[in-house]
Amino acid sequence: MPLLATLAMAVAGGLAVPALATFAWRRRRRLFVPRPNASSDRPPATEPSLTSASVTPLDRAPFSPAWVYRGSSFETPPVQVADDPVNLLVAPVVTVPPARAGDWDTCLRQARALPRQEADARLAHAENELRATLHDADDHARPTLLAQWTRIRLARAERLSGATRLFALRELLAAIEGDAAAADAVAIDARIEAQLAWASWMRGDAAASRLTEAERLCAMLPTGDSRSAALALRRKGQICLQRAELVRGPHALANLERAQACFDEAHTLLPxxxxxxxxxxxxxxxxxxxxxxxxxxxxxxxxxxxxxxxxxxxxxxxxxxxxxxxxxxxxxxxxxxxxxxxxxxxxxxxxEAAGPLAPGARMALAEACLREGDHEKTATLCESIWNDGGAQPRVLNLWRDACHRWGGSEGHDRPALARSLRLLAVARSTL
Incomplete structure (x- = not known):
């Protein structure tokens, strides 16, 4: 019993100490908390220096900025039109392979004047046939087939855009480098053509490096007979033409003069x-x-x-x-x-009566139509060039001018103009 009594007193003392500490803490807290004011409906007094009446606003003269609008060549003509949304679903095109397998030059020439989908299908068909023929060709026929295969692949890459086009061309040139037939004059000429195309898609030093590589390959071309010499002069002239596009002023004109001299001499040798x-x-x-x-x-x-x-x-x-x-x-x-x-x-x-036109020919026809006042036809031609992968600034600027004049003409087709303006905006976003 004395043991039990001792334990009970110890437990009671252990519980009493926390209770006393809690009571003292609460009492101390009440001493430091401010009591509410006797009149609860009256707000507490504030310092006079903090009242809104004591703050004197600064006297400033009203300032109205002068807005100046500056036009841009990228702006859409101010034509307010509205129409149904554009249907972006493209119906499949039934394609027909070339009539004569093996006539690759004719196939390539026809594909450049066809719409994109049909041209891609024909070029893919020709590339597959060329790859199968190239695999079994002997050393005598292999350089010519390799050059034709290079031009077919180049034509397919031309219809791409952005980095996809550059990657496709770099992959093409890498595949040619390891082939023994690439050192033949026919294959070298096709490689120069690929380098010129690559340079036309670049700017500045990147384009200049491609042209330097084209000049290196051009020096490897034979010049023993008149035909070979004319071919080498043509490539030199094309390199000078593209160098003229990289510079301005007298330097551009000097490159054009050199290109003219090369082409004139080449035409004398091979008319x-x-x-x-x-x-x-x-x-x-x-x-x-x-x-x-x-x-x-x-x-x-x-x-x-x-x-x-x-x-x-x-x-x-x-x-x-x-x-x-x-x-x-x-x-x-x-x-x-x-x-x-x-x-x-x-x-x-x-x-127009000559048949399917390449993008360059359609561009000349569009400029003529704009000069004659046929604005709708000009816009349609520019749209067709864009659909075939020719979204160049010159084409889009001509398209913009045509839509601007088209909207200012009386009795114009508003739904057709609305569609053309929306497609023009889409085309500008792809540059």
Missing amino acids: DAETALLVARTSLQRARSLSPADAADACAHALLHAFLAEQETDCRAEALACRLDIQLVYAALAVDDHGHAGVAASLGRDL
Whole structure:
């Protein structure tokens, strides 16, 4: 019993100490908490220095900023239109392979003038056949087949955009490098063409490095006979043309002069339609940078070679497009404008009757239509160029100008204009 009593007292003492500590803490807390004011409906007194009446606002004169609007070439024409949303679902296109397997040059030429889906299907069909033929070819036929395969792959890469196109071309050139047939002159020429295409998709130092590689390959081309020498001169001229696009002012004109000299000499050695077209286009490009008197002489030189190229059936559409470009430059120079009245319209009709047109020919036709006042047709041609992978700033600027003039004309088709404006906005977002 004494043991039990001792334990009970110890437990009671252990419980009493926390209770006393809690009681003392609560009492101390009540001493330091401020009691509420006797009149609960009256707010507590505040310091006079903190009242809103004591704060004196600063006297400032009202300021209204002067807004200045500056236009941009990327803005959409101010045409308020509304229509149903665009249907982005594209119906499948039934494609037909080339009629004659093995005629790769004709297949490539036809594909460049076809819509994107049909052209992709034809080029894929040709590439598969070429790959199977190249696998079993002997050493004599392999360089030519490798060059054709390179051009087919290049044509497929041209219809891509952005980094996808660059990756496809880099993969193509990497696959050619390890082939023994790549050292042949025919394959080297195709490799130069791929380097030139790569340079046209780049800017600045990146493009210059591609052109340097093209010059290195060009030095490997044989020049023993007139045909080989003409081929080497054509490639040198094309390199000079692209170098002219990288610079401005006198340096660009100097490169154009070197390209003109190369093409003229090549046409003297080998007077074919393709070389004549290169002479005509280069002379026309020079005319845009010369004085009116010199530009007229350059246009005459270009027109002569465009007539020569037109005699070849396969080059007739491109030659007509070149003649149409020359006529537009003549009209801009105001050189004997009355004597050439109606020539542009006649050339446009002949160009449309020539069959499927490449993007370059459609661009010339679109510029002629805009000059003649057919704004809807100009926008339609620019849209077709964009659909085929030709979303270049020059095309989109022409499309924008056509829509702007189209919206200002009386009685225009508002739903058609709305559709064209929406597609133009989509095309600008893909640059």
